[in-house]
Amino acid sequence: MAGRWRDLGLAALGLLLLLLVPAFGAPPAIRDFIMFGMAYGLLAMSLNLLIGYTGLVSFGHAMFFAAGAYAFGLAMQSGKFSIPAAFVLAIGFTAVMALIVGAICVRLNEIYFAFLTLAFQMLFYNIILGWVSFTGGDQGLMGGIPRPKFLGIDLADRTQLYIFCSVAFVVCIAILRQIVTSPFGYTLRMIRDNQERAAFLGINVPVVKLACFVISACIAGVGGILLTLFVSGAYPNFGFWTTSGEAIFMILLGGSNVFLGPLVGTVILRLLNDITVSYTSHTELVLGIVILVLVLGLRKGPLDLLAERWENRRQAAAQAIRDAADKDAGKGDS
């Protein structure tokens, strides 16, 4: 229980820090960077619920990111919904889609799961590209997303939009934190480590996996909604396979065993991207080489490695103290 209050306190602190950024008049570039980071951060964090906690390597997570973005954008453009109603509607749409895709995929083994999620993502992407009259095809949702006022909040205002996104972001992260520290979260880890044993203990493994898949998809959908609000449009590349690949790479960069790791990875990747773009147009080449060096050189994410080292050192220190204590006790006996 103490852990829960501490987590909520940390979430409030994080929110406060995020809100302080506009208060101190940070340049728009930094604010934009943070807003992009929040949208993609939710994508990476929610994907890690699948990859890091449940062992479900999904290669199609960006489809839910795009689903949230397009459902929200289309709902707002129809002019029939207020922003909160469209928000809920978009998450509902993402959940239904995840339920269908998940129901087909979660029973499959690891490799099948990876490429079927990839295949479904490409189906969704092709639908977006092909259904030009509805989605605008490769041009994306053009003409901007209307942002009518609700409850006195005006999201057309940059600062209010920033505050709205920060709150939504921190709430999602807090929900994820609650999930991974709950009994459900420990069930997910057990499934990752040994699903036969989990099944023996009476856990309905496919149902738990499906629930995790849907929750994770919904949070990715929120990320998509934030991005739509931010760029005032939705584009097919939100759901392209490279976006899923980037999300996986963010997890690798940040580490899948540290709760906020994927978020750190998001920041690193976006910085890396911005820096390479300013030097060369061949960002993909640079990115690919970085991935190869990390995967083949370190064999895990840099932050995971640091966390592991730190843990080892702490254990070694604790062992040293215990040894010293044993020695003292031995002296006392003799």
Added chain:
Amino acid sequence: MDLDALLRCVGTTSCVVTQLTSGMIIGMLLFLIASGVTLIFGVLNVINFAHGSLYMIGAYAAWTFYQLTGSYFVSALGAAVAVGVLGVLFERVLMSKVYGSNVLMQLLVCYAVVLISDDLIKIIWGPVPLSMGMPPEFRLPPIRFMGGVIPPFYLFMILAAMAIGLLLWLVIVRTRFGSIVRAAAINGPMVSALGIRVNLYYAAVFGIGSALAGAAGALAAPVRSLTPGMGFSILIESFIVTVIGGMGSIVGAFVASIIIGLTRSFGSIGFPLFVDGVMFLIMALVLIFKPSGLFGRPHR
């Protein structure tokens, strides 16, 4: 949705012949790629997500060899061999390092290779789509058959792909090399304990699978436009083919490729917007009713 057009087409032999041939060339290209994916998976138990890139490199290599030599047959053969060698390098230098680790690491290595090869293609051949044009060997009058028109190159493509598939099947089923490969697929360490250098066989299988993708690229080069990233959509389709046919089964890949090829060619007349959807529907049905695929063994 225009099912009338589909019915009208099925009513005339000329339309059926034309659509059958175009369905068969889609199917045979898919078969060459999917059989590589399925062979590599069956023996090494890894999914090569970079297989589409090998197909792309094959097409570009064929284009360059064709510019240099002017002979389509030489360039097709050269592309297949070059991509095969590249595949062996890829396996030895990169993939073999992540066999033991989880799927995530394999996925990331392939993702990196796809990114790098797409960018390298842009650097070497430029981002503008290239086209090879029909080689002079095949600038012949089209073959007329039951009212339909078949370009000679299409016929060559279909026959070449079938011949390659048959050769592959014979090598796997009838030769000593094939029996060692099949044994390694079931129990690699045991084969190794019998004094066979099983790593060499792994590399060879990867090389053969890659050469198949290279050959597919070379066969596609005269009839498709060459763009960076052209490998990705065909990779997804070849996954669908392997799921329908059954992972690890070459016969399954053959049958499923023809199913998907014909769905594509006839579907483009009757329900152009839903072709992808129908392909996925077939795959979903197979997964629900026969998860191991039409010709696959049950999962280990």
